[in-house]
Amino acid sequence: MSTVAILLRDAYTRLAQTSATGRLDAELMLAHLLGWPRARLLAERDHPVPDAVSATFAGLVVRRINGEPVAYLVGHKEFYGLDFGVDRRVLVPRPETERLVELALAAARRIAAGRGGPLHIADIGTGSGAIAVALAIHLPNALVDAVDISPEALEVARANLARHGLAGRVRLLLGDLLGPLDAPVDMIVSNPPYTILAEVEPNVYAHEPHLALEGGPDGADLYRRLCAEAPAKLQPGGTLLCEIGAWQGELVAALARAAFPAAEVQLFQDIAGRDRVLRVITPA
Ligand code: GLN
Numbered sequence: 001m002s003t004v005a006i007l008l009r010d011a012y013t014r015l016a017q018t019s020a021t022g023r024l025d026a027e028l029m030l031a032h033l034l035g036w037p038r039a040r041l042l043a044e045r046d047h048p049v050p051d052a053v054s055a056t057f058a059g060l061v062v063r064r065i066n067g068e069p070v071a072y073l074v075g076h077k078e079f080y081g082l083d084f085g086v087d088r089r090v091l092v093p094r095p096e097t098e099r100l101v102e103l104a105l106a107a108a109r110r111i112a113a114g115r116g117g118p119l120h121i122a123d124i125g126t127g128s129g130a131i132a133v134a135l136a137i138h139l140p141n142a143l144v145d146a147v148d149i150s151p152e153a154l155e156v157a158r159a160n161l162a163r164h165g166l167a168g169r170v171r172l173l174l175g176d177l178l179g180p181l182d183a184p185v186d187m188i189v190s191n192p193p194y195t196i197l198a199e200v201e202p203n204v205y206a207h208e209p210h211l212a213l214e215g216g217p218d219g220a221d222l223y224r225r226l227c228a229e230a231p232a233k234l235q236p237g238g239t240l241l242c243e244i245g246a247w248q249g250e251l252v253a254a255l256a257r258a259a260f261p262a263a264e265v266q267l268f269q270d271i272a273g274r275d276r277v278l279r280v281i282t283p284a
Contacts, residue, residue, distance in 0.1 A: 002054050004030065005045040016066050026071045029060045032074040067203030080134040084160050089152040091212040093130040096270045097191050099257050100243045100277050101134045103268060104189045107239040107279070108139050109188050114237065119145050122181055122233075124190035124226070125149075127212055129157030129170070131189055136166050142276075144170040147180050150211055177222070178229040186235050191220035191243040219245050223252045223278075225260035230280075237284035239275060249275030256280050 008026050015022030031038040049057075060073050069091040074087050079093035081100050082176045086092055108119055119142040123132040126146035136144045148154050154172050161167045166192050173180035178188070187191035195216040197205070199270045204213070215221050223242065230240050240260075244252045256278060263282045270276035 050181040060238035079130040090128040120185040240280040
């Protein structure tokens with residue numbers, strides 16, 4: 001029988017060649033298999049590990065070496081301090097997208113300060129439901145519609161709503177972009193597919209759903225369609241917030257100015273200083 005220390009040391013060495021986060025990856029995978037919190041691995045380094053667990057671990061290490069996201073291998077991912085179940089049916093939530101959530105929370109509080117009644121928010125292309133859940137948890141008076149064109153993704157989102165006790169307050173709607181919304185909302189939030197598929201990082205291309213990534217020849221197809229649909233689906237004084245690719249800021253801002261000539265259009269950067277979020281505030 002092997003021990004925690006031996007298994008981890010062996011895995012670090014193998015993972016170091018392909019992953020910049022080999023140590024963390026190995027710890028997350030072994031902790032997952034043992035059903036332990038990660039810190040316990042350090043406290044109980046000499047703990048024996050049953051052969052069956054070692055064999056399963058070896059299989060996960062190989063899949064990680066082949067570029068599968070750790071989040072799929074362990075079946076969950078932390079986003080905005082919350083835990084989400086994820087698998088191949090949805091894009092893995094990215095840390096950059098936390099910026100979109102921060103800006104959405106600020107926008108929601110500004111709208112709510114100006115008037116009473118519950119806020120109505122739509123998360124377009126919800127995937128795992130990470131954005132919708134984070135907003136619903138931090139805005140207890142909001143009603144959230146979470147829309148996706150993928151029935152499979154909505155199943156993952158449904159499980160995440162249950163995990164966070166939100167099944168009653170977040171509605172899941174199957175459909176294309178803003179089509180399923182029956183009335184204008186106060187805020188539209190979206191992390192749509194925006195990559196140029198041919199330029200996507202090979203591991204992302206090989207493992208994550210192309211439906212959640214493919215944004216057409218310049219990555220901006222979904223922004224064109226969102227900008228065409230959004231004016232009819234946003235209340236006066238409403239806010240549209242979209243995650244964007246770092247290279248798309250000026251292009252997407254121009255699309256938004258054309259669609260909302262009287263609105264305030266602004267770009268926000270991620271922690272690396274790259275354009276990451278578009279915000280449109282329509283006149284009240
Ligand atoms: N940030 C993701 C990536 O670069 C893309 C997410 C998206 O298309 N919405 O892999």
